[in-house]
Every structure is written in structure tokens, then in C-alpha cells.
Amino acid sequence: MTAAPSACGAPADATPAAAGTARTETPVSSASPVAGVAETQVSLRIPLPASAGSHPAGCDRLSYLRYRSSDGPTASADADRVLVAQPGILEGAGAFDSVARNTVRAAADRGEHIEFWALDRRSNCLEDNTGIATGSVSRAVGYYYEGRRIDGRAFDGFLTSDQVGWLGEVGLEQTVRDQYDLLTAELPDQRLRKEKVLCGGHSLGGVLTGVFSTWDFDGDSATKADAGYNQCAGYFALDTTIAVNLDDLNGGSGTLDGGLLPRGTVPGTDLGYTVVQAGLRSGALPRFLALPAVINPEIMNLLAISGLAARTAPDALSTLRNALPANDNIETTTRTMFSKNAAVFLSGRPTIRDFRLTNEAVLGAFMDDNSAPLSFIQTSVGLFDGGRLADKDFPVSNDVQGSPALFGTEPKAIPDEPDGPLYTWRGFDRVGAPDDPVHRSADGTPFTTAAKEVSDIGELARSLSEQPLDLTEDYFPTKLVTDLALVDDARIARHMAHPEGPTARPVITFVAGDGILADRVPADRNPVVLPGYQHLDVLTAAPVQNDGSRERIATLLSAFGKRP
Template identity: 65%
Template sequence: MDTSRSRGRTPKALRTAALAALLTTGALTAAAPDAHAGGARTETPVGTVAGVAESVVRVKVPLPASFGARPAACDWLSYLRYRSTDGPAASADADRVLVAQPGILEGAGAFDSVARNTVTRAAEQGEHIEFWALDRRSNCLEDHTGVDSGDQHTAVDYYYRGKQVNGRTFAGFADNGQLGWMAGLGIRQTVRDQYDLLTTELPDQSLRKRKLLCGGHSLGGVVTGYFATADFDGDPATTADAGYNQCAGYFALDTTVSTSLADLSGSLPGDTDVPDVGLGYGAVQAGLDSGVLPRSLSAPVLLNPETMTLLAIAGVGALQNPGGESDLPAYLPSNTDIEATNRFLFSKDTATFLTGSPSVKDFRLTNQAVLGALLDDNSVPLAFLQSSVGFFDGGPVTDKNFPAANGGSQQPGLFGTRYKAIPAEPHGPLYTWRDYDRVGAPDDPGYRSSDGTPFTEAGEEVTDIQELARSLARQQLDFTEQYFPTKLVTDLELATSPQVRQLVVHPDGLTADPTLTVLAGDGLLAGRFPADLHPVIADGYQHLDVLTAAPVQNDGRPEPVSTNLARFAENPE
């Protein structure tokens, strides 16, 4: 395992249409006067699997009054706590605690597999560690009632047809007018929330400095960079409160620990509703405060609360009846967002997208195949949503040349590098799903593109589709983030503005502690790995695979991300 000390990086002028130039933030160093008001805490067991106990922890940490009216649930911070059943019950007695910040449009549930795998690997080494998967505060707006029913039809009826579940009726997806309090949820409040949570859960600063490893996935690496360089008591001369003095080390999962978004090029598509308008800090904040600018980031296709809920519902179906024929595409209501998403994800070319024929409803798919089509790297065309969960089976497939064509030079950033495929015969055979560990088996048809290139090979498949379904459908904190604060992205996009620069009080904090950087071999940084960080490369992995990969890989080796995290936890020096 390679570990190195992270090196500070100057923000680069690498911008894509994915992240537009808007910025809003406030000073970080002033502590919120009522940050610890309430002091309530709850911990609810989720379950124990293979010696790893999971619970959801909620700590009451109210927002300052200046945020205005918000749901009562939004005055609580939440995280998923994973620990070995053979280890101590108290977090303070654990050998190490890994604290993970999620990426863009990502919730705590996305860490389910890597958290379990890391705790298990550490236990095999005789270490009892914990893994805390943090949820951003805005996830308080999500309603799990339909998904928690465990029935796909019930979930669809709850979210889209107004039917009650256990006496509860869905209040609807929140619109911009209901999100006024989110106008202040930028990088300042995000790292403040992490600090307040850590100091509440582990009040002894010297213990935090010895035992905590701070890190994250994707955008979580940048959030960790700001946390490391932050001052939390308003006095830069005192450093016990500094972010870097809350951690014994840092870890970065397909990202870097820095205060720049440059390494995350391709992490978001360009049709999100953050306008590319070069506004200054004050103008953007005024736009967010007034509601002229959207307070939650979304796009008309796939990336909005209504359509992201479909990922969890697809997970429910894959758990409920993995090999059964799915009726989800036909059972869903017909509206503009869902229709556009279906066309975007299941059109083989531009003509099919424009005409809508054949549509996903014209194909016979198992529940597993529906989930695979939504998240597999040979199907979904957005790199930051891709995982390597296997491939279509049961019938002929063809090239998916929309929204980008297969072949030629590797497709950069946004669309990923893998050839895309799609079932070829509407009204034909039942398309099943070949899981990651059956790719390359003797009965594998070995599907190829029209140019002769194999769509996939065993070394490129790493995630078990049923584990992915569990992470999507059986977590008390969501895998996805339906209401991502626009202000968090716009703050980071204008990192050079005075209002954001002032948050980096201790720039040497980036290099104050040892850092483990683990990168997906085919992820967002593919082809431009930062050699100065001496990263561990997980070959064949996509951006999400660093979180979702199965504990044992196709070649029999232990999963490398969790293996290296466990080693780093044992000795981060």
C-alpha cells in the first residue's frame, strides 16, 4: 500500500459545463452560537450482517436562526455507524474511526459496501474500527416510507399516485419555494456540521486527533480539504480547534483531498439548473436568498428528486424478485421527467431518442436487468453514476450510440470510457442480468460491439448487483441525495473569491496529516492520475465502484479499496 502526505494545490482553471460559475458562502470561522442547542441523540440499530453491526445515529445540532424556517428534522445531523460486533460498544474505545463525506448527489447509504468491507478487513487484522458514513443536512427532506415498504408497486403508488402507506401520504417533492433555508447550505455550514458532529460524539480533542481518519468520495475529498484547513473558534492563533487537528490522517476515494474542484472534471452533466453566468458572490447569494436561482441542484433528465427516487425503487424490485420479469417501466406514471429519463437511458441512437420508439416498455427485462441498465458502466452514459455490476444476458445486444457514439478515442470525463450496449430485440426474449462474478464464465456469450470490441471482460466487473440493490433499497439514509444544495457547488466553483478564500485559514492543514488516495482505474481521474500523491489504483473500477465493490473480486483477490483503508487505519503514518 502506498500512502503519502497530501500536497496543497492551487485551484486550476479547469471548468466544464458541468459546474457553472456561481458562488455563495459566508465566513467559516465564526462559530454558530446555538450550534449545540438541544443535545439530543438517538441511535437505531439497522441490522447485523457477517459480524458488522449497522445503526443510524441522529444528533440534534440546530441551524442558526438566520437560516429561517425549515422542517424540524433539518435541525438534526445523521450518519450510518458501522462497527465490528466483536469490538467495543463505545466509539471512543474503537481502535480507529473513519469519517466519510459523500460526493455530489450522494447520501450516506452509498458507503454501505465499502464500510462493511473495511470493518471486516480490519477485524481480520485484529483491529476493531468504526466507519461513519455522513449524511448532508439537506437529506432531512427525504421520505423513505415507500421504499421502506419493500414492495415495488407500493413504492410507486406512494410517491407517484398519492396512495397511503401505513397511514402516511407523501407530501410531494419539494420545489424551490420550499427550500429557502437551503440558500445558506454552502461549504461553511457543511464543514461546520462535520465539526459539530465530531465534537459532540467524541468530545475529547486529543482522542479525535489520535483516532479519527477524515475523508470522502468524489466531492467529499474537496469537503475534507476545506475541513482540514478550517478554523472553528474564530481565533487562528489557537489550533486545537483547527480541522487538521481533529484527524490522524485523511483518505480520498476517487478524488483528492484539496480545496479545488479541478480533479473532479466530469462529475456533473451540463444540463443542471445552475446557470453558467459568471456572477459574483453577492449577486449569487442574493439570487439564492430570493429564489431567483435554484437552491437545489437538479436536471431535467435523471438528476432530480422525482427520477432519482427511481433508483431506490429499482433496488427494491431487484431485492424483491431479482430474476422475475419487471413491469416497472410500464407501471410508472407517464410524465415529462420520467419519459425523458427513460429515453435518455434506453435509446440506442438519436433517432430512437427523438421518436421514443422502441421504448424501454417494449423490452422484456428482469428486475436485476432494470437496475443494471440504470447504473452499469456499459449502460448509463454518465460517468459519475457508473458502477461495474455485470452485463445484459438472455438475448442479443447492440451498440448504444446515444448520447455519445461507441468507438474512436476514449470518451472523456462525463460519459466514461466503456462501450455502451442495449438490448437489441423489442418484444423478444426476457433479458436477464449476468452478475459481476459470472462475466467471463464458460457460459458467457462474450458480447461484442459492431467493431469487434468486447463490451466487457471479467477484470472490468467488480460490484455485485444484489449488494448494490441492498445499498439502494435497505438503508435508513439514502444512497442518493435528492436535494443537493446549489450553494455548496457554487461556493467551490468560485474558490478564488475572497469570501471563500477566507475559509482556508490553515492551508498547511492539507499536508499536516498522512493521506491515503485510492483512485478508480477507469473513474473520473482515469488517464490523469496525480502521481505526486502516490495513489493506489483500483484497476477496472468506475467512480462508484470504490464504494460498491464486492468483498471478493473475480480473480479471488480481496477488494482493494477496503483492504487499503483497513491497512491505513492500522497505521496511517
């Protein structure tokens, strides 16, 4: 059996794609501390339908990150199992890096060889990661903000909705079809897929998996081999549920807007499918999710730059505060993310630029559960250190119980000495150490404890900036969410011809104990509840936890679906 050539010209270690499908597989080098795991980037040419309209040629490809045991079989079909993961909202394939490596390693330690495929949605073809890929913060900033070229290439700017008309056609049908087409190309034997493939995802990816399980892919509901659930031997849910609507993620609201995302992020769907689709096609509705600040392509890219700085120079004084332009988007975002209270937010003083922070501390400010205001980007990676901290009472006061789905569950802290000491970052495994000063809230309660910290900020930084398919999704298609809110419309429902799909296979459900489902753990799903975990921790948790135990998701997920 001859493997398809990889992008670098070497033979690819993979099952060849279906005949006529252009396929590349490129080795990915990594500084991950998890040994014995090989990673490659796989890309297949699976064109969009003509009905999508004009689009970049690169968007006719589907890609994923493939993780496998270094000493395991080279052909995916020979693996013991293949886990295929759909990312959540605003997420790319790189988000799964840690959980994929940990899970593959845990299986290998038991003598099994499994694979983990982290899918990248088609919309990620619009991202320009050229600057991040250099591995240099100064070159990245120069590329995105100073007009500097890299290998002759110039940055064309962050895209606007009017530039991506075709994205208004990329919704639920295209997303599940993409997963089906990729699976059938990579593993052509349907019986093998039904025996070895475990389908799942994180956050919105659990709902997408549920819908996938019901989908009829050949247009004939009487035939079952093509049904979504017959492509999977089981399902896994990472801080989500295998469902066909958004209710579990949003407390029954049926929309991400006002639940997982700030209100105003997702267009209303009350007027129905026809009006919503007309709005997407005309451009009256935005074709990707974005707000003027906090959630938009530039800020998603800025997270990657912050990750790059924290990865390459974690303890150095951050230069980003002076290197980045003071445009309205960046200034409003940093004020939202780094204001002590409403008065500071409104006055604009002090700003994050007035504090001396290490690169790791900047990343922690944006994404740690004791700092970041929005739950969907929160991880438990430690706490600020090196100077006095205060309660962060914006956008929600620590004295007020906010929505876990929107704001998270943990008290927020912020540096309190502008132009003062160098604020460093105390990693997850140093919280509670003998030298820990135990920073406390105004009521005397520690902002965090060792039991609340589970992820390594260095690994988070690596997932953000090292992966060729990154952690974030800059251009998340609006139609994907509006379709999910309108699944009862006949134009969508007719494809969901197998309602038995979500319960047709065994399921393992993991729930972050402090995550978006913290106040409504779905007891009927018999979940594995993970104390101290936040929404992203189910993807980023360290392989060895503070108590010395192996990370539980890796342990349990690696054994799930094992045949007797």
C-alpha cells in the same frame, strides 16, 4: 458511562453525545453477506442557525450510519480508529455501505476494531423514503404515484426550489461546520480525535475534506486545536483528491458543470459571490441541483425504487415499465438512458417499456458502466444477457472517445430485441464463466471482460433501498457547489485560515482505473490505482473479487493510520 437511548428504546452502543444534545441510535438490520459488522443509524439534534430561516424541524438533526465490529468495543472512543466519510455529489450515507462493511471486516480479521461513519448531509432531511422503507415495490409505487397512504401518511410530492428557501443558505460553511459539530459531540476529546479519526470522502467528499482541513472553527486563527486538520489523524480519498477546489475532479475547469455533470446543471458563478448568493436567496437561481430530466429528485427516487425491485425480486420480469406514469420527466429520462441511437431517442421508439427485462436488468441499464451514459453513476456490475445486444450509440457513439469524467470509458450495450426474449442480468462474477456467450460490439470487441467487473448488483440494489439513509441525495444544495467554485472570495477564504491543512496529515488516495480521473491520474498524490473500477465501484466493490483476492480498498484502508 450511560449511553443515550436509541430510537427503539434499547440502550445504544455508543459514546454519549455532548451534554444537552438529543441523540438516538437505532440498530439497522441488513441482508449483507459480510458477517461480523454491526450497523446503527445515529441522529443528533444540532440545530441550524437562525440565519438559515424557516425550515422543517427534522432538518435540525444530523445523521450518520455507524459501522463497527460486532465483537468490538461499544464506545467509539475505544475503537482503534474511526473513519469519517463525506459523500460525493448527489450521494447519501447509504452509498458507503459496502466499502464500510468490507473495511471494518478486513480490520477485524487482523484483530483490530475500527469504526466507519458514513455521513448524511443535512439536505437529506427533505427526502421522504416512506414508500421505499416498506420493502414493497407495489406499495412504494402506490405511495409516490397513486395517492395511497402508508400508516396514515400521504406523499406531498417532490419539492421544488421555491419550497426550500432555507437551502440557499446551506453551503460550504454549514457543511464543514456540521462535520465539526458532529465530531465534537460524538468524540468530545480533541486529542483523541487527532489520534484516532481518519477524515475522507468520495468524489466531491474529498474536496470537502480538504476544505474541512483548512477551516478555522473558533474564529481565531492563532488557536489551532479547533483547526480542521487537528480533528483528523489522516485523510483518505475515494476516486478523488484531498484538495480545496474542484480542479482535480474536472480537469482544471473549476466547476462540476460540463465535467462531472452535464452542462447546465450548475449555475454559472462568473458574476461573483454577491450576485450568486442574491440569486439563491431570491429564488432566481435553483436552490438544489436538478434538470428537467435525468438529474432531479424524482429520478433519484426512481433509482431507489429500481434498487428495491432488484433486491426483492431480482430475476422477475420488471413491472415498473407499466406501473410508473408516463410523465415527461420519466419518459425523457428513460429515453436518454435507454436509446440505441439518436434516431431512437428522437422518435421515442422503441422505449424501455417495449423490452422484457428482469428487475436486475433494469437497474443495470440505469447504473452499469456498459449502459449508463453518465460516469458519476456508473458501476461495474455485469452485463445484459438472455438476448441479442447492440452498440448503444447515444448520447455518445462507441466510435467516439468521450470525456471519462462525463461519459466514462467503457463501450455501451443495449438490448436489441423489443417484445422478444426476457433479458436477464449476468452478474460481475459470471462474466467470463463457461456459459458466458461473450456479447460483442460491432467491431468484434467484447463489451466487457471479467477484469472489468468488480461490484455485485445485488449489493448495489441493497445500498439503494435497504439503508435508512439511502444511496442518493435528492436535494443537493446548489450553494455547496457554487461556494466551492468561489473559495477565493474573502467571505469564504477568511475561514480557510490553515492552508497547511491538506498536507498536514498522511493521505491515502484511491483512484478508479476507469473512473472520472482515468485520463488524469494524479501521480503526485501517489495513488492506489484500481484497474477496472468505475467511479462508484470504490464504494460498491464486492468483498471478494473475480480473481479470488480480497477487495483492495478494504485491505489497504483498514490498515491505514495503524499506530505502531
